Amino acid sequence: MSLLQLENLSVSFGNFRAVDNISYKVEEGEVLGIVGESGSGKSVSSLSIMGLIDFPGKVSADQLTFDSQDLQAMPEKQRRKLTGSDIAMIFQDPMTSLNPCFTVGYQIIEALKTHQDGNKKELKARAIELLTQVGIPAPESRLGNYPHQLSGGMSQRVMIAMSIACDPRLLIADEPTTALDVTIQAQIIDLLVELQRKKQMGLVLITHDLALVAEVAHRVIVMYAGQIVESGPASEVFSTPKHPYTQALLASLPESASGKARLEALPGVVPGQYDRPLGCLLSPRCPYATDHCRKVEPANQGDLDRQVKCHTPLDSEGRPAA
Amino acid sequence: MNESDSRLILKAENLKQHYHVKQGLLKPEVTVKAVDGISFNLEKGKTLAVVGESGCGKSTLGRMLTMIETPTEGRLAHLGEDLLTLTKDAQAKLRQKIQIIFQNPYGSLNPRKKIGSILEEPLVINTSLSKSERKEKALSIMEKVGLKAEHYDRYPHMFSGGQRQRIAIARGLMLDPNVIVADEPVSALDVSVQAQVLNLMMDLQDEFGLSYVFISHDLSVVEHIADDVMVMYLGKVVEQGSREQLFENPKHPYTLALLSSTPQLSPEKRRQRIKLEGELPSPLNPPSGCAFNGRCAYANDRCRSETPTLRLDSSEEQEQGHLIACHAVAEKRIGTLVEGAA
Numbered sequence: 001m002s003l004l005q006l007e008n009l010s011v012s013f014g015n016f017r018a019v020d021n022i023s024y025k026v027e028e029g030e031v032l033g034i035v036g037e038s039g040s041g042k043s044v045s046s047l048s049i050m051g052l053i054d055f056p057g058k059v060s061a062d063q064l065t066f067d068s069q070d071l072q073a074m075p076e077k078q079r080r081k082l083t084g085s086d087i088a089m090i091f092q093d094p095m096t097s098l099n100p101c102f103t104v105g106y107q108i109i110e111a112l113k114t115h116q117d118g119n120k121k122e123l124k125a126r127a128i129e130l131l132t133q134v135g136i137p138a139p140e141s142r143l144g145n146y147p148h149q150l151s152g153g154m155s156q157r158v159m160i161a162m163s164i165a166c167d168p169r170l171l172i173a174d175e176p177t178t179a180l181d182v183t184i185q186a187q188i189i190d191l192l193v194e195l196q197r198k199k200q201m202g203l204v205l206i207t208h209d210l211a212l213v214a215e216v217a218h219r220v221i222v223m224y225a226g227q228i229v230e231s232g233p234a235s236e237v238f239s240t241p242k243h244p245y246t247q248a249l250l251a252s253l254p255e256s257a258s259g260k261a262r263l264e265a266l267p268g269v270v271p272g273q274y275d276r277p278l279g280c281l282l283s284p285r286c287p288y289a290t291d292h293c294r295k296v297e298p299a300n301q302g303d304l305d306r307q308v309k310c311h312t313p314l315d316s317e318g319r320p321a322a
Numbered sequence: 323m324n325e326s327d328s329r330l331i332l333k334a335e336n337l338k339q340h341y342h343v344k345q346g347l348l349k350p351e352v353t354v355k356a357v358d359g360i361s362f363n364l365e366k367g368k369t370l371a372v373v374g375e376s377g378c379g380k381s382t383l384g385r386m387l388t389m390i391e392t393p394t395e396g397r398l399a400h401l402g403e404d405l406l407t408l409t410k411d412a413q414a415k416l417r418q419k420i421q422i423i424f425q426n427p428y429g430s431l432n433p434r435k436k437i438g439s440i441l442e443e444p445l446v447i448n449t450s451l452s453k454s455e456r457k458e459k460a461l462s463i464m465e466k467v468g469l470k471a472e473h474y475d476r477y478p479h480m481f482s483g484g485q486r487q488r489i490a491i492a493r494g495l496m497l498d499p500n501v502i503v504a505d506e507p508v509s510a511l512d513v514s515v516q517a518q519v520l521n522l523m524m525d526l527q528d529e530f531g532l533s534y535v536f537i538s539h540d541l542s543v544v545e546h547i548a549d550d551v552m553v554m555y556l557g558k559v560v561e562q563g564s565r566e567q568l569f570e571n572p573k574h575p576y577t578l579a580l581l582s583s584t585p586q587l588s589p590e591k592r593r594q595r596i597k598l599e600g601e602l603p604s605p606l607n608p609p610s611g612c613a614f615n616g617r618c619a620y621a622n623d624r625c626r627s628e629t630p631t632l633r634l635d636s637s638e639e640q641e642q643g644h645l646i647a648c649h650a651v652a653e654k655r656i657g658t659l660v661e662g663a664a
């Protein structure tokens with residue numbers, strides 16, 4: 001049984017489907033990378049797992065289970081207890097998720113309190129232990145700090161400390177390092193992966209940095225305009241992409257071009273709410289699109305382990321199937 | 323001027339920008355050395371990339387090069403003319419030749435103005451072109467950057483991030499500059515849009531012989547677009563050289579750490595990660611000696627007391643212009659470092 005399993009999850013805001021029938025699963029001890037352009041539904045889909053989509057947003061799914069427990073059927077209170085302890089999330093913007101009015105120590109202890117018992121002294125000791133774990137030097141002296149007194153890398157580490165406070169079995173990290181410099185990013189990612197390995201946690205890493213996912217994820221999901229267009233083992237997806245969008249994304253990276261040559265840019269832009277095309281959502285931009293693609297939405301091909309949503313998936317040479 | 327001089331568009335010598343910052347009522351004023359002695363030559367049609375972590379002074383350098391701010395010290399010459407000693411009028415004229423594209427494509431365009439007037443504004447201020455001439459010019463530049471004529475009457479919020487960056491580039495081109503300072507022009511963009519904008523910049527460089535000062539913290543972008551590279555750390559250049567020198571034969575421990583921390587798509591290109599300890603130092607309270615010493619594996623007592631100067635690497639006399647500021651390199655305490663994959 002997978003740790004997290006979702007089937008045909010959709011999230012709509014009015015007529016707009018921000019997340020459109022996505023299915024995936026996360027195993028214990030697995031790092032799953034989710035990549036895709038801005039606005040492709042990476043954050044919204046994760047927030048819906050956490051039960052954090054507010055009215056008028058609407059979530060539906062054929063299946064949404066954590067460790068065999070049905071998240072949709074369980075009482076609100078029980079779900080809230082589960083998300084926050086067993087499932088935790090590091091949010092995209094750390095500055096808005098740390099409360100500027102309270103000290104770091106207070107916020108960590110509050111997070112601990114909601115899910116575990118203990119007297120003041122015990123909780124404080126646990127808070128210090130957490131800050132030590134995430135590599136904050138002299139943690140005791142930091143408990144009294146307010147968020148603005150911390151550097152970007154430090155507040156990110158405090159965020160991580162809070163998210164692992166209750167020993168989650170699944171951690172969703174939404175762009176945990178985007179605002180940080182590369183050397184600090186490397187420190188934070190090392191930290192996350194080390195925690196993940198030690199505790200055999202499931203880790204969902206959301207980012208638009210393809211190379212980062214290529215380095216740390218076991219499996220990867222590629223999203224485009226609210227849909228999953230391709231998924232599979234990271235090494236396979238990056239070496240032999242089957243979806244034209246994945247192929248185009250990889251080709252557009254500077255490291256894919258030699259010398260000072262032009263980059264292979266996919267023409268056009270991602271469809272928005274009002275210009276969603278018929279058929280395959282990539283069809284207006286896809287170099288391989290046929291009339292069929294422009295009329296009929298492709299089904300997902302293959303089982304969940306290696307899936308592609310394209311009428312003519314690419315072969316190992318990167319050419320569309322006949 | 324001889325041949326090589328006329329190709330030299332911009333020459334910076336020992337540029338400094340020191341800010342005096344009040345810390346509170348009772349505390350004394352402190353000096354932030356945002357940029358502390360930077361020199362380079364930029365030739366026609368070339369790209370100089372400036373890399374380094376947040377707060378190291380990249381944008382401050384950009385503001386000095388475009389004369390938005392006057393350096394507290396140093397010399398800056400455009401085609402041999404000293405920019406800092408000119409009269410205000412002469413300065414204003416030369417200023418048109420060096421344009422800047424800002425970091426954030428969302429914040430840098432006035433939301434209440436249509437694209438047409440955003441583009442024509444510099445012409446209104448700096449030229450005597452008539453209304454119809456201005457419009458003609460705007461439309462021709464819009465075409466160059468891949469915008470359509472129908473966009474002329476639209477407002478910035480109607481455009482995607484990539485299109486807004488095209489507008490910003492178009493605005494930079496309105497006064498026929500020969501140098502463009504691009505401050506993180508693609509950092510806020512998705513990779514596929516980033517590719518479109520980088521292609522555009524390279525095409526314009528070919529067409530107009532533009533020189534770029536390209537500020538970025540993304541080394542894969544820099545490796546693609548730069549001719550020369552300057553690596554900054556806390557206001558100072560720690561390593562400077564050609565793209566080949568920097569990427570194939572990096573020397574400074576910070577450059578090595580940067581390169582090894584940058585995620586790589588292909589497993590063959592991954593480098594053995596050099597793990598840094600500690601946080602970025604505060605510019606308000608910089609460490610003594612080498613600014614990198616608190617995070618550097620090679621730091622010794624000399625590093626903690628004496629600031630290393632930028633100098634040619636003695637081990638490679640035949641290689642021109644590869645400069646490094648590191649005691650360990652000068653003392654040959656660092657051998658060849660970066661071995662291939664991890």
Ligand SMILES: Nc1ncnc2c1ncn2[C@@H]1O[C@H](COP(=O)(O)OP(=O)(O)OP(=O)(O)O)[C@@H](O)[C@H]1O
Binds near residue numbers: 036039040041043057
């Ligand atoms: N509360 C909301 N109401 C209406 N639309 C929303 C809401 N929240 C998100 N959206 C829309 O849903 C889509 C998906 O957004 P989401 O934040 O998941 O994108 P993302 O993939 O995380 O992008 P990024 O990489 O920029 O973080 C976007 O078009 C967004 O504008």
Ligand SMILES: Nc1ncnc2c1ncn2[C@@H]1O[C@H](COP(=O)(O)OP(=O)(O)OP(=O)(O)O)[C@@H](O)[C@H]1O
Binds near residue numbers: 375381383
């Ligand atoms: N007007 C100012 N007054 C005082 N300090 C300033 C001023 N402008 C910049 N600084 C300081 O100078 C240093 C360099 O800032 P700068 O914006 O040039 O960095 P940067 O390299 O562009 O960083 P980033 O990558 O985050 O854009 C920082 O410590 C900054 O706080």
Ligand code: SF4
Binds near residue numbers: 630651
């Ligand atoms: S001078 Fe010393 S501290 Fe600075 S980079 Fe070189 S070895 Fe490291």
Ligand SMILES: [Mg+2]
Binds near residue numbers: 043044092
């Ligand atoms: Mg997001």
Ligand SMILES: [Mg+2]
Binds near residue numbers: 381382425
């Ligand atoms: Mg800057």
